[in-house]
Amino acid sequence: MSSPLKRLLGPTRWLDHALQPMDPGLYTHGSGAANPDLHLRYLGTAGFVLTGGGRSVVLDPFITRPDLATTASGPLLPDEEAIRRVLPRADDVLIGHSHHDHVLDGPSLCRQTGARFIGSPDACNVARAAGLPERQLVETQGRQEIPLGEVGRCRGIPSRHGRVYFGRVSLPGSIPSPPAWPPRFSDLRHGLVLNWWVELGGLRVVHIDSADFIEEELSGLQADVLCLCAIGRAWRPGYVAAAVRLLKPRAIVACHWDWFFTPYDAPPRLLPGVDLPGFVAEIEAQGVQAVVLPLDGGYGFSAAGG
Numbered sequence: 001m002s003s004p005l006k007r008l009l010g011p012t013r014w015l016d017h018a019l020q021p022m023d024p025g026l027y028t029h030g031s032g033a034a035n036p037d038l039h040l041r042y043l044g045t046a047g048f049v050l051t052g053g054g055r056s057v058v059l060d061p062f063i064t065r066p067d068l069a070t071t072a073s074g075p076l077l078p079d080e081e082a083i084r085r086v087l088p089r090a091d092d093v094l095i096g097h098s099h100h101d102h103v104l105d106g107p108s109l110c111r112q113t114g115a116r117f118i119g120s121p122d123a124c125n126v127a128r129a130a131g132l133p134e135r136q137l138v139e140t141q142g143r144q145e146i147p148l149g150e151v152g153r154c155r156g157i158p159s160r161h162g163r164v165y166f167g168r169v170s171l172p173g174s175i176p177s178p179p180a181w182p183p184r185f186s187d188l189r190h191g192l193v194l195n196w197w198v199e200l201g202g203l204r205v206v207h208i209d210s211a212d213f214i215e216e217e218l219s220g221l222q223a224d225v226l227c228l229c230a231i232g233r234a235w236r237p238g239y240v241a242a243a244v245r246l247l248k249p250r251a252i253v254a255c256h257w258d259w260f261f262t263p264y265d266a267p268p269r270l271l272p273g274v275d276l277p278g279f280v281a282e283i284e285a286q287g288v289q290a291v292v293l294p295l296d297g298g299y300g301f302s303a304a305g306g
């Protein structure tokens with residue numbers, strides 16, 4: 001991008017302000033079970049921290065959130081200080097795919113905390129580019145059980161990336177070798193897409209971080225809690241109904257509804273095309289609890305229900 005265009009997009013942040021702000025009235029009241037077996041914290045985009053059995057499992061952390069102009073003109077430098085402040089601890093970091101809003105902060109978080117970085121060969125090449133040592137990497141093609149210490153386990157479920165704006169999959173392709181570091185937006189192809197099945201604190205969580213999934217890969221699994229990409233409903237017909245039919249969750253936690261070019265602690269704005277009230281209504285019509293959390297908000301689940 002030319003620097004005049006960057007100057008125009010950057011300081012004025014006109015596009016951020018043109019987007020609809022999140023209505024705080026849409027957030028779920030309360031914080032769930034009083035003595036939860038599993039606590040879930042939302043980080044914006046598809047990011048979550050799952051805490052159970054004394055272990056902290058982080059999915060798709062993305063705290064840096066460079067503005068649109070920086071994202072378009074690159075390079076994308078993780079904000080080490082912000083990552084440290086928001087996520088002082090992690091044991092395992094699971095990556096769903098290798099687009100920048102899913103993978104960028106994972107290597108830094110692992111370096112800072114000593115956590116394992118668990119992801120596809122593409123995601124692991126991003127971690128290698130960032131200088132993360134091999135001993136912290138767990139590379140998987142999915143369909144393989146990976147222990148989470150003594151208290152849980154996880155499994156990658158092969159998936160596919162949604163066709164989003166203009167019916168296109170953005171930045172398709174793989175990352176066959178470590179890219180330049182810091183990377184540019186266009187270096188971070190989605191690579192192998194994995195949904196995650198995680199068992200922790202006696203509960204099963206499925207994390208779907210994009211706007212599509214493969215029904216055959218999900219069939220036979222069950223989730224107590226499903227973290228589901230809210231923008232997916234706009235792009236895959238029957239998205240919510242199919243996910244509920246396959247996984248039979250008791251609760252769905254909305255993710256990927258926020259415009260991820262604004263700072264982590266700024267009032268969130270909605271991704272163009274996302275309809276959160278419609279998403280919630282469709283979940284509730286299936287007899288499932290819908291949970292919508294603010295960035296940094298948390299919710300507790302007990303293994304006994306509730």
Ligand SMILES: [Zn+2]
Nearest residue numbers: 097099190210
């Ligand atoms: Zn993506």
